Amino acid sequence: MSALRRARQLQPGSVVRWDRLERDAFSAHPEVLAGPKAGSSGPPKPREWLLLAPLGLLAAVVAGAPIWGYVAIAADGSRFATAAPDSDPSVTIAVAGSFYACALVVVLSHIVIWLRNGRPKARMDLGYVGITAVLGAMTTLSVWRRGTAGGVETWDRWIIPVVLATVVSGVHALVLLVIRLRHQASSALSLEASDDLDARTARAAELDDAEQATIRADLDAAIADLEQRGIITAAVAERARGVDLGALALTMRTRIRV
Helix, strand or coil, X not given: CCHHXXXXXXXXXXXXXXXXXXXXXXXXXXXXXXXXXXXXXXXXXXXXXXXXXXXXXXXXXXXXXXXXXHHHHCCCCXXXXXXXXXXXXXXXXXXXXXXXXXHHHHHHHHHHHHHHHCCCCCHHHHHHHHHHHHHHHHHHHHHHHHHHHHCCCCHHHHHHHHHHHHHHHHHHHHHHHXXXXXXXXXXXXXXXXXXXXXXXXXXXXXCCHHHHHHHHHHHHHHHHHHHHCCCCCHHXXXXXXXXXXXXXXXXXXXXXXX
């Protein structure tokens, strides 16, 4: 079914399902409107568990590095103290510094991915760097206190990765927060829907010119039919014609009753 054919089935007062119109227009290329690719189905095989288990453990350790680093060093007598008060500061400081070196690698990886993708969207990015910045600041203070109080000669070296992870995370968190707030102020789409829109328009742009022209002509004909029969207003029709290929449903908020 084409978009025009579906449009002709609608009557005045009907709910216009822009997602269905768009899906019909892209019926020859459904992959353009497809969501994220699903992973492999079925439970992992026994041999796969042997590989996934240690990788999962490693991922948990690396992802939780800011927390583990703070847990290792926090013994300053505060209500958040976690390490034993009589623990060897030379050991706990080294452990904390090592964990924050891992955290720094993770944060830098996030930044590289962000730069490659053009703009950040995942909530995990902001959450992770925010936690790293807050716990990093607390860990920095604990390393300084325990290092100077315990006479640890290497504390000033182990504090370097902690400070770097804290500063880089803080700056990146601030940038992510500003972008998120600007997006919320300027767009009705959520960050996740905006990601989906970007992916759809990018896939639509990869089609050859003839295919794009065919899809555009079908959508324009459907919109013109709806406008001529009074199912949508001229303003709605103009807005629908102006959106990029692949962005119709998300831009028009899926459905609208006129």
